[in-house]
Amino acid sequence: MEADDLTLVSRAKAGDRDAFRALVVRYQRKVYAVALGIVRDRDLAWDVAQDTFVRVYSHLSSFKEESAFASWLFRIATHLSIDVVRKERTASKDDVDEVRESALEDGAEGILSTPLGNDPQDNLLRRELRDRISDALDGLPEKHRTILVLREVEGLSYEDLAERLAINKGTVMSRLFHARKKMQAALRRYAGRRGASNE
Amino acid sequence: MICRIVAAAALAASLFASLPAAAAPPVPVRIRIIKGARDGAASFDSQLADLRKQLERLSYVRWDQTGVENHDMSTGKPIDVKLPDGTPLTVTLVEAATGTVTFELKVPAQKTHSRLTISKDQRIVHQVTEEKGGSAYFVTVHPWP
Amino acid sequence: MSECLKYLPMLTARDGELSPMERAGLEAHLGACHACRARLAEERLLSGLVGEAMQAEASRRDFSGFSDAVLGRIDQRPWLVRSLGRLWPWGQPSPVRAWAGIAVPVLAAVALVVYLGLGSIFSERYQPGEVEVSSEGHDMTVIQTDDGPVVIWGDLEQPEGT
Numbered sequence: 001m002e003a004d005d006l007t008l009v010s011r012a013k014a015g016d017r018d019a020f021r022a023l024v025v026r027y028q029r030k031v032y033a034v035a036l037g038i039v040r041d042r043d044l045a046w047d048v049a050q051d052t053f054v055r056v057y058s059h060l061s062s063f064k065e066e067s068a069f070a071s072w073l074f075r076i077a078t079h080l081s082i083d084v085v086r087k088e089r090t091a092s093k094d095d096v097d098e099v100r101e102s103a104l105e106d107g108a109e110g111i112l113s114t115p116l117g118n119d120p121q122d123n124l125l126r127r128e129l130r131d132r133i134s135d136a137l138d139g140l141p142e143k144h145r146t147i148l149v150l151r152e153v154e155g156l157s158y159e160d161l162a163e164r165l166a167i168n169k170g171t172v173m174s175r176l177f178h179a180r181k182k183m184q185a186a187l188r189r190y191a192g193r194r195g196a197s198n199e
Numbered sequence: 200m201i202c203r204i205v206a207a208a209a210l211a212a213s214l215f216a217s218l219p220a221a222a223a224p225p226v227p228v229r230i231r232i233i234k235g236a237r238d239g240a241a242s243f244d245s246q247l248a249d250l251r252k253q254l255e256r257l258s259y260v261r262w263d264q265t266g267v268e269n270h271d272m273s274t275g276k277p278i279d280v281k282l283p284d285g286t287p288l289t290v291t292l293v294e295a296a297t298g299t300v301t302f303e304l305k306v307p308a309q310k311t312h313s314r315l316t317i318s319k320d321q322r323i324v325h326q327v328t329e330e331k332g333g334s335a336y337f338v339t340v341h342p343w344p
Numbered sequence: 345m346s347e348c349l350k351y352l353p354m355l356t357a358r359d360g361e362l363s364p365m366e367r368a369g370l371e372a373h374l375g376a377c378h379a380c381r382a383r384l385a386e387e388r389l390l391s392g393l394v395g396e397a398m399q400a401e402a403s404r405r406d407f408s409g410f411s412d413a414v415l416g417r418i419d420q421r422p423w424l425v426r427s428l429g430r431l432w433p434w435g436q437p438s439p440v441r442a443w444a445g446i447a448v449p450v451l452a453a454v455a456l457v458v459y460l461g462l463g464s465i466f467s468e469r470y471q472p473g474e475v476e477v478s479s480e481g482h483d484m485t486v487i488q489t490d491d492g493p494v495v496i497w498g499d500l501e502q503p504e505g506t
Contacts, residue, residue, distance in 0.1 A: 253494045296470070310479060316471060325494075
């Protein structure tokens with residue numbers, strides 16, 4: 001039976017190198033997935049993922065074992081990913097969190113109303129859309145990408161997102177709403193073109 | 200091998216003697232902004248459960264968390280925090296020693312300056328605005344949350 | 345319209361994330377609003393796609409050398425940091441060398457401290473419960489509890505502003 005996180009952390013703190021390696025292997029893919037979602041570059045995400053574990057190792061002595069190791073690990077991964085992105089970007093004037101009337105008018109037709117969306121093969125639609133996610137994510141501002149990735153890759157609840165990003169629950173909900181809307185708009189453009197080409 | 204151990208020992212001794220603070224890793228700290236109110240229905244935000252024993256010493260009947268920030272704090276580097284009404288304040292990690300942590304909290308608008316030393320499993324609750332309309336804001340500082 | 349604005353951000357809430365009042369309001373609104381029901385169907389179609397896509401990318405990547413690379417980077421940290429780490433039993437095959445690695449620097453540090461009379465620097469400058477507060481125009485009260493101090497303006501009986 002595999003040791004749980006806290007057992008491995010205790011052993012790693014005591015100098016067990018294999019225990020630390022086991023933690024790396026356990027979480028490497030998910031940490032990479034979170035980093036990739038935010039930084040959008042495979043090589044950068046690889047570096048961020050490695051940086052995350054190196055930093056975790058360096059601060060292992062200060063980790064309090066009453067907390068969840070995974071939360072601490074992904075918090076570090078999130079901050080390192082955001083730091084990488086923010087070094088290069090400038091703030092966009094479109095980065096508002098509140099939900100406005102314009103949200104109701106933009107893109108009144110959804111993916112389900114496109115020719116591809118009307119295709120009875122729902123699995124095919126989903127697979128095709130998933131393959132376009134990368135392009136769609138590339139078009140999102142960092143703030144929206146980050147919250148979407150933390151919600152869907154790490155699986156954080158509204159409460160956890162509020163804590164991780166130091167925003168309140170209302171802002172979590174509206175920011176997620178905007179992130180999804182932009183994602184839908186990008187996928188809708190693809191679904192409309194793709195469906196039309198199938199006809 | 201022995202030479203390296205001896206050399207490392209000498210260097211370690213001089214470091215222990217002269218640079219204890221510089222070797223300290225950053226301390227994760229959770230800073231929360233909370234609001235106490237005397238009016239309205241009594242309620243206690245579940246996110247503040249760990250502060251219950253401290254907050255129930257005060258006469259506010261309603262407690263809500265309005266903001267939370269998590270920082271990795273280094274000694275001597277202040278963190279700026281903004282209250283919901285825009286009032287700025289700073290929190291600085293003064294010292295993280297073996298069993299204790301010392302923070303400095305300043306609210307320039309109120310010319311308030313506090314330095315508090317707590318054990319590592321404790322938290323600070325500090326009023327940071329005057330009471331208006333029966334409500335006041337507090338800041339909580341929690342190392343290693 | 346404003347009802348839709350209020351409930352749109354709630355469409356993708358999971359179980360337990362909305363208060364009972366929010367949940368009831370959302371259900372009632374969905375019952376009456378065709379447009380929001382259509383938006384909900386759209387959300388369900390796209391729900392989880394980002395997670396699936398990123399995890400699919402991660403699955404495609406070869407991680408066989410990742411943990412070695414991490415441990416290699418840990419070992420490549422500056423010699424001083426690495427050496428201080430190696431003075432602990434991590435990776436030491438010999439218990440004698442391991443204990444020597446701990447004992448020698450500790451004894452050297454103690455010798456230096458005694459020689460230079462630097463003992464005071466090892467005692468903590470601040471003690472738990474130590475508090476210094478000042479505020480122009482406010483009386484401050486510090487309440488010490490087992491969980492930590494509470495600092496208020498005024499006093500418990502007569503808080504400022506009342």
